Amino acid sequence: MFGFWKTWKALEARGIMGINRRNADYVLKYNKRSLYPIVDDKIITKERAIKAGIHVPEMYGVISTEKEIEKLDEIIGGRSDFVIKPAQGAGGDGILVIADRFEDRFRTVSGKIISHEEIEHQISSILTGLYSLGGHRDRALIEYRVTPDQIFKSISYEGVPDIRIIVLMGYPVMAMLRLPTRQSGGKANLHQGAIGVGVDLATGLTLRGTWLNNIISKHPDTTNAVDGVQLPNWDGFMKLAAGCYELCGLGYIGVDMVLDQDQGPLILELNARPGLNIQIANDCGLTLRTHAVEAHLEELATKGIQETVEERVRFAQELFGHIHQSE
Amino acid sequence: MRALTLHLKILISILVVLGISITAYQIFVIGIPVTEDATDDLWNIDAKVEFVANAKDPVKIQMFVPPLNRDYVSLNESFISNNYGVSVNRVDGNRKVTWSARRVSGKQTLYYRLVLTKRYSGDKTKVKGPVFRDSIAVEGPEKIAAEALLAPIRQHSADVETFIGETIKRVNNLNDDNVKLLLAGDPSTPHKAQVIELLLSIAHVPMERVHTIRLVADQPQNPELWLRSFNGNDWLYFNPETGEQGLPSDRLLWWIGDEPMVTVDGGKKPNVTFSLNNSEMNAIRLAKLTDENTDANFLEYSLYGLPLQTQQTFMIMVMIPIGVLVILVLRNLIGLQTLGTFTPVLIALAFRETQLEFGIILFTVITALGLMLRSYLEHLKLQMLPRLSVVLTFVVILIAAISLFSHKLGLERGLSVALFPMVILTMTIERLSITWEERGGGHAMKVAIGTLFAATLAYLVMSIPELVYFVFTFPAVLLILVGFMLAMGRYRGYRLTELVRFKAFLKADS
Numbered sequence: 001m002f003g004f005w006k007t008w009k010a011l012e013a014r015g016i017m018g019i020n021r022r023n024a025d026y027v028l029k030y031n032k033r034s035l036y037p038i039v040d041d042k043i044i045t046k047e048r049a050i051k052a053g054i055h056v057p058e059m060y061g062v063i064s065t066e067k068e069i070e071k072l073d074e075i076i077g078g079r080s081d082f083v084i085k086p087a088q089g090a091g092g093d094g095i096l097v098i099a100d101r102f103e104d105r106f107r108t109v110s111g112k113i114i115s116h117e118e119i120e121h122q123i124s125s126i127l128t129g130l131y132s133l134g135g136h137r138d139r140a141l142i143e144y145r146v147t148p149d150q151i152f153k154s155i156s157y158e159g160v161p162d163i164r165i166i167v168l169m170g171y172p173v174m175a176m177l178r179l180p181t182r183q184s185g186g187k188a189n190l191h192q193g194a195i196g197v198g199v200d201l202a203t204g205l206t207l208r209g210t211w212l213n214n215i216i217s218k219h220p221d222t223t224n225a226v227d228g229v230q231l232p233n234w235d236g237f238m239k240l241a242a243g244c245y246e247l248c249g250l251g252y253i254g255v256d257m258v259l260d261q262d263q264g265p266l267i268l269e270l271n272a273r274p275g276l277n278i279q280i281a282n283d284c285g286l287t288l289r290t291h292a293v294e295a296h297l298e299e300l301a302t303k304g305i306q307e308t309v310e311e312r313v314r315f316a317q318e319l320f321g322h323i324h325q326s327e
Numbered sequence: 328m329r330a331l332t333l334h335l336k337i338l339i340s341i342l343v344v345l346g347i348s349i350t351a352y353q354i355f356v357i358g359i360p361v362t363e364d365a366t367d368d369l370w371n372i373d374a375k376v377e378f379v380a381n382a383k384d385p386v387k388i389q390m391f392v393p394p395l396n397r398d399y400v401s402l403n404e405s406f407i408s409n410n411y412g413v414s415v416n417r418v419d420g421n422r423k424v425t426w427s428a429r430r431v432s433g434k435q436t437l438y439y440r441l442v443l444t445k446r447y448s449g450d451k452t453k454v455k456g457p458v459f460r461d462s463i464a465v466e467g468p469e470k471i472a473a474e475a476l477l478a479p480i481r482q483h484s485a486d487v488e489t490f491i492g493e494t495i496k497r498v499n500n501l502n503d504d505n506v507k508l509l510l511a512g513d514p515s516t517p518h519k520a521q522v523i524e525l526l527l528s529i530a531h532v533p534m535e536r537v538h539t540i541r542l543v544a545d546q547p548q549n550p551e552l553w554l555r556s557f558n559g560n561d562w563l564y565f566n567p568e569t570g571e572q573g574l575p576s577d578r579l580l581w582w583i584g585d586e587p588m589v590t591v592d593g594g595k596k597p598n599v600t601f602s603l604n605n606s607e608m609n610a611i612r613l614a615k616l617t618d619e620n621t622d623a624n625f626l627e628y629s630l631y632g633l634p635l636q637t638q639q640t641f642m643i644m645v646m647i648p649i650g651v652l653v654i655l656v657l658r659n660l661i662g663l664q665t666l667g668t669f670t671p672v673l674i675a676l677a678f679r680e681t682q683l684e685f686g687i688i689l690f691t692v693i694t695a696l697g698l699m700l701r702s703y704l705e706h707l708k709l710q711m712l713p714r715l716s717v718v719l720t721f722v723v724i725l726i727a728a729i730s731l732f733s734h735k736l737g738l739e740r741g742l743s744v745a746l747f748p749m750v751i752l753t754m755t756i757e758r759l760s761i762t763w764e765e766r767g768g769g770h771a772m773k774v775a776i777g778t779l780f781a782a783t784l785a786y787l788v789m790s791i792p793e794l795v796y797f798v799f800t801f802p803a804v805l806l807i808l809v810g811f812m813l814a815m816g817r818y819r820g821y822r823l824t825e826l827v828r829f830k831a832f833l834k835a836d837s
Binding site for chain 2 (some may be wrong): 009016021130191210213215228279310
């Protein structure tokens with residue numbers, strides 16, 4: 001019991017945010033329920049982003065009824081690689097990534113050959129709401145398959161690494177690079193076994209990572225060091241993330257982005273309840289940073305100033321960036 | 328935000344204060360016992376009246392029965408007599424039963440049975456009594472002896488109470504010549520009482536004879552004579568033998584006055600024997616019984632006022648928030664992972680019917696078989712609704728099969744499986760299998776065990792009889808519960824499992 005208390009105090013001192021605090025002080029406080037559909041439905045997110053001029057993977061088509069499944073071929077056209085996603089899926093479930101065609105069949109990114117019927121069944125499952133939050137009927141989204149930038153080749157196993165930045169009221173607070181592993185099956189979700197690697201907000205240099213709640217510095221599959229990698233176009237990512245506040249109006253979000261080798265930074269999705277493992281990846285608590293941002297906001301509010309995206313990014317980079325990791 | 332917090336604090340305080348005060352009112356003012364074990368003594372008094380009837384004469388037998396006006400409440404009263412007419416009437420604060428028959432002969436036995444208990448509520452009715460009386464006329468040596476006795480009594484007493492006490496003490500001093508004269512060689516209690524009455528009447532102090540029965544089980548006894556006098560507020564009771572003041576709490580007042588307990592017309596040798604025994608009874612049930620016989624209907628507006636069948640339902644219902652609270656604590660404070668939010672509570676409710684061990688076994692078996700079916704169905708690529716329907720039907724068949732088997736094997740317990748909520752089982756299977764596919768078997772196992780653990784804990788808490796009684800009797804406790812739940816809604820500390828989850832930080836530190 002005493003041990004727990006000590007742990008408690010130590011975590012509190014380091015500003016580690018727990019689920020209860022995240023829910024009570026951030027998710028419930030800054031995220032208006034009526035705005036949730038914007039982030040919960042990837043199709044709406046995409047439409048909004050396009051309208052705001054923010055880069056997203058190109059959408060090939062939407063299937064919203066069983067009847068429309070017939071149109072699948074039409075939507076795919078001659079393309080040999082594409083992604084099928086549930087519009088309201090959570091945690092990367094139900095996503096089918098087709099990398100190639102193989103005779104009459106398709107090959108998924110992990111090398112599995114699947115038939116046309118299997119794809120149709122997958123879409124049908126998506127429509128019935130198998131993967132959606134709360135089991136509601138859902139829509140299937142068919143979109144451009146992102147080709148990850150070559151930079152990730154050495155520190156990633158299959159799949160698409162993505163970059164998650166937690167944004168509080170438009171201020172980037174913490175960033176993490178998520179690398180799929182063999183265990184995660186090419187998915188970039190930490191609870192499925194992907195690695196989270198902290199990223200310095202100022203420079204875009206990677207820090208050490210977290211894998212299954214442990215701190216690591218090497219990729220378990222490629223054994224290459226995950227720290228000290230310079231992410232290209234980092235300021236672009238920061239601005240993209242900061243701009244998502246205006247896009248959705250939610251105050252506390254996790255912005256998931258990818259770096260496509262042709263199209264550069266793209267927004268994949270927004271998350272209204274971003275996970276907490278990012279703290280382990282950065283070896284830093286969220287609460288200290290969010291409190292700093294909240295104090296800054298209060299100060300601005302008294303002066304009646306509203307900062308632009310660039311100003312917000314600069315503020316975050318100055319305050320939270322340039323970390324010297326202790327060995 | 329701060330305003331919201333203040334708002335919440337006020338709301339919580341109001342709820343908690345309201346809950347506590349209603350409960351306190353019930354406990355301290357109405358006097359509802361806090362635990363079910365608080366039982367009250369229930370006395371069963373049989374008075375057996377025997378006499379020999381004269382042939383050819385009509386028989387009329389009169390007996391005093393307890394007036395039951397103050398400290399005791401009668402729950403049941405019966406007059407057992409074959410072919411006698413029975414009537415009860417009240418005379419001067421006494422109650423008298425009259426049995427009558429036209430033609431009986433030989434030895435007769437009549438019974439009077441009374442079931443009673445101490446009065447529940449604390450408030451006592453106002454009593455009235457005489458405070459003055461005329462002197463009984465005495466002459467000659469008795470008068471002189473009485474006055475000789477009274478002079479020192481007056482000296483040694485301050486008020487009515489001490490006066491009577493002193494008088495009784497003097498009369499019991501058999502060596503005193505004046506007392507000897509007044510008693511005239513008959514030192515029996517009734518006679519002493521008579522002398523005491525004489526002395527008191529000279530001083531204009533009224534006095535009544537009170538015949539009491541001692542509430543003690545399995546002991547032969549005769550009515551015991553006590554004296555009482557009214558001091559303006561209350562009756563003061565005195566033992567004529569010892570001068571001891573105050574009626575012991577185990578005495579039941581049977582009748583007042585000089586008359587014998589039983590009088591027989593048309594018969595002889597009346598004899599009354601008492602037999603008493605006591606039993607214990609749940610205080611609330613007792614209160615309800617009492618309720619029917621008195622005007623104190625404080626239970627009218629509690630859940631006890633509902634029909635018995637409905638009461639049983641409510642006993643389960645009021646415990647559901649308690650179960651939910653257990654889940655809340657397990658999830659938000661401990662960080663246990665369960666399937667769904669309230670599934671564990673529903674499973675816990677099912678455990679009520681099946682008993683715990685058996686419930687866990689059944690649940691595990693059905694879920695395991697269901698998962699096997701579900702994983703087979705996965706290959707068939709069915710849509711969700713048909714798939715769920717198949718699983719549900721399978722669950723029903725499985726339940727029927729288990730019932731049948733256990734019935735054939737003579738395990739009646741197995742039949743209770745039918746009460747397991749099938750839809751809950753189906754959803755559990757479905758959710759578990761999705762979890763299995765998405766997060767792997769290990770995670771699914773963890774969640775399933777978490778769910779079972781939560782359900783078990785919720786069941787155990789929900790079936791603590793004292794707790795069930797307490798919540799059912801004091802439903803205002805639920806308000807306090809809501810207050811706690813509201814407070815939990817703004818709890819932002821770590822969950823216990825997070826302390827383990829974020830251990831990596833501490834390792835890095837050291």
